[in-house]
Amino acid sequence: MMKKSMTTLGATVLMLFAATSVGASTASAHDTEAPKGKGAGKTVTLTATLTELNGSGTSGxxxxxxxxxxxxxxxVHAEGLTPDAPxxxxxxxxxxxxxxCPxxxxxxxxxDGRLSTVEGLPSYGPVAVSLTTTGDTSPASILAVDRFPVSEDGMYHYNRSNIKFTDVAGxxxxxxxxxxKEVAAAIRAGEGVVVIHGLDYDESGAYSFGEKGASELDSALPAEATDPAACGVLR
Ligand SMILES: [Cu+2]
Structure with missing residues (x-):
């Protein structure tokens, strides 16, 4: 059920994200890169504490x-997740x-008593990096659920190296x-927000259409599979 029409879904979501960007805020991205040459560039270590959204009980x-x-x-270390689910x-x-975080x-x-992924966009913006386990990490992999971590006993430990930033629509x-370059500079400056999606509102033990119905992103997916479960700002 979770593996259908991911490419179409990704495109739909990207369009949604792009269409949601409204308002006129002043650009505040500051490029903190050092001059080119030996030792050029800047390395930063960022951390985020993930706290639950939608009463998921997820933290990380x-x-x-x-x-x-x-x-x-x-x-990424996360716990309190819907078990055995991507x-x-x-x-x-x-x-x-x-x-x-929203x-x-x-x-x-x-x-409706829940915070959907789209409702959170004014807080965290579109997807800049998909933290997949293998392959592509661009926004195009936003819902490539067969390449996202699967929780065991409600937890996972994710680790990945050498992810390149890409241009990001919206x-x-x-x-x-x-x-x-702009996206990388902003995330180094503490403006990236990590979001983990997927929770079990009705405690059925799996993602289901039960209590909350279909996802606003794709009617073929339960809302439980795409709603945000935990969030933290990467500073
Ligand atoms: Cu997300």
Whole structure:
């Protein structure tokens, strides 16, 4: 059930993300790269504490080492997850977003008691990096659930090296494309937000259409598979 039409879904979501970028905030990306030459560039170590969204009970911790336009290494430790289920996980960033985790009170726009992925966009922006286990890590892999970590006993430890930043639709200063350089600089500056998706609202033991119905991203997927379960700002 989870593996159908991922490419189509990814495209749909990208369009959604691009279309959601509104407002006129001043561009604030500051390029902190050192002059070119020996020792050029900047390496930063960022951490995030992941706290639950949507009452998921999920928590975790992220450590990322970022140098120039490359994530040299990133580790995600998460627990309290829906067991034996894949969890999409991303670094989100949008220049026009707030670089924060969303809150149900402020952002449950349709007042249905849950915070969907789209409702959280003004806080965290579009997907900038898909934290997959293998293969592509660009926004195109946003819901490549067969390549995201699967929780065992409700937890996983994820570790991946040498992830290159890419251009990101909807992440730029005017809501257009953010270049890989711009996105990397912003994330090094503490504006990336890690989000883990997938939770079991009705405690059926698996993602189901039961209580919350279909995902707003694709009616073929349960909302439980795509709603955000945990979030933390990478600073
Ligand atoms: Cu995400």
């Amino acid at each position: 911790h992220v450590t990322a080492i970022v140098r120039n336009k490359m994530i040299k290494n990133i580790e 969890h999409a996980q991303h670094i989100h960033f949008g220049d026009q977003a707030q670089h924060e 809150t149900l009170l402020a952002q449950d726009l349709n007042d 992440a730029g200063p005017t809501g257009g494309v953010g270049t890989a």
